[in-house]
Amino acid sequence: MKHKILILSCVLVLVALVVSACGPTTTVQPATQTPQSAPTQSPPQESTSGSSASTSGKKVVITWWHITTAEDQKAVWQKLADEYMAAHPNVEIQITVMENEAFKTKMTTVMQSGNPPDIFQSWGGGVMIEYAKAGLLQDITSYLDADNGAWRSTFSPGALAVYAYEGRNYGVPWDMGMVxxxxxxxxxxxxxxxxxxxxxxxxxxxxxxxxxxxxxxxxxxxxxxxxxxxxxxxxxxxxxxxxxxxxxxxxxxxxxxxxxxxxxxxxxxxxxxxxxxxxxxxxxxxxxxxxxxxxxxxxxxxxxxxxxxxxxxxxxxxxxxxxxxxxxxxxxxxxxxxxxxxxGGGNGFAIGKNAPPEAIDFVKYLTRPESQIQCAQVGFCLPVVKGGEAGLSDPLLIQVQKGAANAKYFQLYYDQxxxxxxxxxxxxxxxxxxxxxxxxxxxxxxxxxxxxxxxx
CATH class of the missing domain: 3.40.190.10 (Periplasmic binding protein-like II)
Known part of the structure; x- marks a missing residue:
């Protein structure tokens, strides 16, 4: 316990100093050992939405913090949340939208309380790893691997690896590109x-x-x-x-x-x-x-x-x-x-340690090809899910995607x-x-x- 408290204290000091960019691919070396502070979840059950998560029918509140502030862009997230709630009447999704720097400041406070949002903006890499070490994130590896890895197989492996630590996933990407x-x-x-x-x-x-x-x-x-x-x-x-x-x-x-x-x-x-x-x-x-x-x-x-x-x-x-x-x-x-x-880099969703299964089910919904197409059509993501690229029509974003795909060496932002x-x-x-x-x-x-x- 003392060790866990020490790790958490270190994370809060470090995160308070970080001023990061808002997201592509880096390779996280696989390992079989999972941090003791973040146990693997039990294999999920099948959801009525077709996603892998347990849905009990009881009232569930999901907290979601994101930093997509442009009006047309945040409207896409709201639309997808409304669709999910309509299909799952027992679920209420409470969305908080913040500017980048305000988000990071508030995250320091909530992490100190040990009660992170269920779903929140992440760029993967160092900060996410420190959260995972401190037991502040939920290991969602089993959800990705359920049904013979059906969800995992939809992602670009390199992009998904940005949200992994020691072979375990604590989040997923929804956007990857280059500067x-x-x-x-x-x-x-x-x-x-x-x-x-x-x-x-x-x-x-x-x-x-x-x-x-x-x-x-x-x-x-x-x-x-x-x-x-x-x-x-x-x-x-x-x-x-x-x-x-x-x-x-x-x-x-x-x-x-x-x-x-x-x-x-x-x-x-x-x-x-x-x-x-x-x-x-x-x-x-x-x-x-x-x-x-x-x-x-x-x-x-x-x-x-x-x-x-x-x-x-x-x-x-x-x-x-x-x-x-x-x-x-x-x-x-x-x-x-x-x-x-x-x-380069991109954006993703990290999963808080207390997130209910429905939160992970919702993230799976947000990362369907159909959802990725909508993000791409508005022009605020370069899809990381197979089929999502169908939403790209902007020739400039297609240039960016090709540039990232053709890079012989892709370096994730240093501050991540x-x-x-x-x-x-x-x-x-x-x-x-x-x-x-x-x-x-x-x-x-x-x-x-x-x-x-x-x-x-």
Whole structure:
């Protein structure tokens, strides 16, 4: 018991520090041992909805917290919840919708009470693993494996692995994609830029052309930290590739090795051109999205959820329409990474330790191909369930999906892959690099020191 309390205390301190991105594939090494604090559930019974869960007919209240705030997007979740409740009159689904940062703050409080929501937003990786270690999540492996793995077989294995720890699942994904550049074709044309940059040098030249035309080259909400971290992480991917990350993570190398230091140098090289809007160090992701949605900035490095947020932050809720384009992060000359390598993530549902079987049944309903098609049609998910891709019609999202599928090396966001405290140091250090309060060497060393401490 003392050990469990200690783990929980550590989780709360770590999670309070984490400022993460909102989601793709990483491989979690399988293991047969399940943490003692999170026992495997009994095999589920068949539900009247066709999903695997026990439905007693007694009144059941399911609490669901999500961060899908765009009006058209959250309407899809509400519609699916209404459908489920209509088919299961004994079930009441109480939905709480929160902005990303408010969600994380409130999660710290509820985790301290030991009473998490039944279903809640998760990005998998480090934070989810710490919750699982502390016994705050429910092991849903048996539900996935029921009926000869019928539910499990619908998912992309790599995407599902992001929500596993030591071979056990504590949640499932509903969206996976990669970070890339969203850009305004009209503003590019006004600056005399004929095509998106394919190299880092070309990107810097395009920044200069945009500034010369009186256009803000890049929107950035560095006050939220995680949008800025994408820049350093992607540069590390391009410069060091999988080999550099694997060496640092395994302890054979370090996050203070040259590729990570050079990533800081490249980022400060960009920052020296003053490419971001005024006040970017204190701006939020919402501010960033508003600039893009209103056509006031030419580029934004962001994940697959961006177009919907751009639209929702524009006056007419249409964004910049056909002027929006997408291109992958440029190759960095001399880097060891392959140009196809990708940084990304996505979104999923974690299951709280006290969730009733009906909550898992509902999550199964949310991850049916038919449900995934509806999410894809509105444009806020890249489906992870077979058949869900039929909902994709947006050529930009199809580009993102293909980019993720073709990546030779896919790196989950550092603040999700690495231990929570180290992820927080990454975000803080990148913000400090942009503010010129840390050198590239100091930033890389701070990350390396944090990781070494966490792994002891």
């Amino acid at each position: 890339g550049f969203w850009y305004n074709k009209t503003l590019f044309s006004q600056a005399g830029i004929e095509a998106p940059p394919k190299t880092w040098s070309e990107l810097l030249e395009d920044v200069k052309k945009l500034k010369a035309a009186g256009i803000t080259p890049i929107a950035l909400g560095a006050g939220d930290k995680w949008p800025a971290a994408f820049w350093w992480e992607y540069l590390a991917v391009r410069l060091g590739g999988k080999e550099a990350f694997d060496k640092a993570y395994s302890g054979q190398g370090s996050f203070a090795d040259e590729p990570f230091v050079e990533a800081g140098r490249k980022l400060q090289e960009l920052a020296a051109l003053q490419p971001f809007q005024d006040g970017f160090l204190g701006a939020t992701w919402g501010d960033e999205a508003t600039l893009m949605g209103n056509g006031k900035a030419a580029m934004d490095l962001m994940g697959q959820w961006a177009p919907g947020t751009f639209r929702d932050n524009s006056p007419d809720k249409k964004g910049i329409g056909d002027a929006l384009g997408w291109f992958p992060f440029p190759m960095v000359e001399g880097g060891a990474g392959d140009p196809s390598d990708a940084l 892959f690495l231990p929570p405290a180290t992820g927080s140091v990454v975000n803080d250090s990148v913000q400090a690099l942009l503010a010129s309060t840390m050198t590239p060497e100091q930033a890389a060393q701070a990350i390396a020191d944090s990781f070494t401490q966490e792994m002891k």
